[in-house]
Amino acid sequence: MNAPISTRSALARRSFLGLALGTAATLALAACGSGAPVTAGGAAGGTVKWGWALPTSWDPVFSSAGWDVHDLSLVYAGLTKLDEKGDAVPALATGWTYSPDGTTVTFKLRTGLSFSDGTALDAAAVKKSLDRGRGDAKSLVAPQLVHIKEIAAPDPQTVVLTLTQADYQIPNLLAGKTGMIVSPKAFEEDAAGLASRPVGAGPFTLSSYTQNAKAVLKRNPGYWDASSIKLDNFEIYPLPDASTVVAALQSGQYNVAQIPGSQVAAAKAAGLEVQVIPSLVVAVLDINPTKAPFDNPLVVQALKYAIDREALLKTQQFGFGDVSYQPFPKGYVGYDAGSADLFPHDPAKAKELLAQAGHPDGVELTITTTSAQGLPEQLQAQLKEVGIKTTIEVIPAAQATQIIYIQHSRALFTDQFAGRDSAPQAFQVLFGEQGLMNPGRSTPPELKAAVDLVSRTPLDSPDYPKNLQAATALAVRTMPNTFLYSVPRILARQKTVSAIPPYTVVQRFEGVTAP
């Protein structure tokens, strides 16, 4: 019925409509931060739905983020893997032996191994896969493999690596992305396809993948350690939004998820289990010493003293983690106790150093970041107190790899280092001349020598911890990288999922059960 309406009621209705529109638009805006719609119900038994992060590529040779190793470890296996503490243990290989001078390492493979595409995983396949990582012109793992001179496969169960120098880190190195064995058939037929259709011999196989949305994996019955994998299915989702992660866990959208420190109390209150797993991840500022004002080392020193790391840890992490001046967390073999309180918050000293550097009236600086909220804002306020005037430059996360890791065109970038499988590998990434996080592209010769000594020291030698810690101590005193605090892996899970084993370096899911 279209009854005539009086002017007055029409007016009232329109006024109400106007208000309602304003309200609705505001509410829609408020809801912008919410994540994907909640999916109803749970899937079949034995599925972990992991709110974590999707990889930059499923091809270990071209994956450009250290973080990807957690995802890639689900579909690939290496000759070795890391145990919970970060030491190399046998995986596809049953063991390895070094020659007395440390320049040759021989791996013995398990028998009857195969890739998920059905082809045999023998010594010849291992050689082809590792050679691709070393030889491909665009390989991102090649710098890690420079100590390998030659790979030989004298019989189907034996792989012999001849090295350019003694390097006892090879078993650790091969446990990560660097050593993931890819099916030669897959990369010979369609190398580009590996980025979205990985073929390995890991605990799971990727059955469907939608970029930026979801990866669905199925248990691989052919995995060498398949009896330890209790899950039938595994789903990986992009990093959940802080504001919705607890609700998404309660609703069953995820049953395990990475949460920020700010959500720990809420997750516990919601009846979820929370695990704080120490990890190798550390918040760090990538400093370019070839860019002003950091071309004067005294300014770098001033920066290191100007930062109040305790305050950063408290606000950014809600206190989860530790203040850190070095790349390794307390308890890791490379942790140097002598650098435990290397650059305490000392604004007076920072000002003094700035004055010595010729900036008694302060200095200007640009903080480059992918998100201005949080750490950059707080750094800006802390640096202002010592006279460092900063502007915050936000670059799109999608361009950060290009701008920061390839062009090295910024003076200061707020970054996180995800840790590496081997300590010298971590040094290479952070401080090496080709290191992604060394924008200055130079390394002092004494640091190179110290890292070299670490590589030459057998891991079971009593000198190993001493040599590694000496390299750490030297690096944090000579390099501009400014470490802030360690970032533990905080996983919240539904009670129906069993405890997640606390792996320091790469998260693994052996023994985990889920409904």
Add this chain to the structure above:
Amino acid sequence: MRTLRRTLRLRTARTALPVLAAVALLALFGGALAPQDPLAQDTAQLLHAPGGAHLLGTDYLGRDVLSRLLAGTGDSVAGAVEAVVAAMLLGIVPGIASLWLGRVFEWVSLRAVDALMTLPFTLFAIAAVGVFGNGLHQAMLALGVLLSPLFFRVTRAAALGFTQAQYVQAAELMGASRRWILRTHLWSKILPTVAVTTAHALATALLTVTSLTFLGVGVQPPAPTWGGMLASDLGFLAQQPWAPILPATLIMLTVGALNLLADAVRDAGAAGTEPARARTAAPAPAGRPHRAGPTEQPAPKEQADAPLPA
């Protein structure tokens, strides 16, 4: 002026105007009224509840929320005003000019306006920021370009009716200049229509500014804005579930008041403008000599130029 007086008599306008006046005051003097430095961090007072030294509590860096809300009004409102002023300049002037500058200009400007109307506000502003660098001016001028078709269409449609009114044609015949006609006959008549459009456009622009700052485009932290505060508050819902209500309420009240005002002006103006339009369209009253002619008929092709929903 008559429309304005009629508007003030409406209850909705009397509700909306004080709200808008208060927002305008905050936009101008909010920074000075702020009880504390909106940027001062205090890590000893993170995410405090309202009370004591902080009337509305503190945020995730220990900053005073009340001070940030007051200081944040300026940027949010100034952005919306900048976009609408740009849209008025880009829309009204060509809108009126298109009546006189010949068929080619008319055709070109109408097609350009049609093309601009297909673009979404937020995406276009983000693209502009991507090309010209991150800043509120870049985003707002881009938004102004996108809002200008609204003013173009509305002004043109309103003016088109009046140019065919007999008294305008009489003035033309008596040799009045276009400027004189524009000033004396047209401008005061289309002003209420422009006022309605402006209020609606301000509401739209304010929501877009808020969306952009919510996304960190235009104004970025630590500078306070309503949208930026809403975005950061959502990350700490577990600690302060009520916090997003504060900036959201301000946004809602302002946008709602602008929409109410637009409605009120339209309702007040309807009495003044619609009969005028009806006079041009209606046949001359019986009893007088009926003067038939093509100029009597409003051009049917322009019906598509009716005011568009904001």
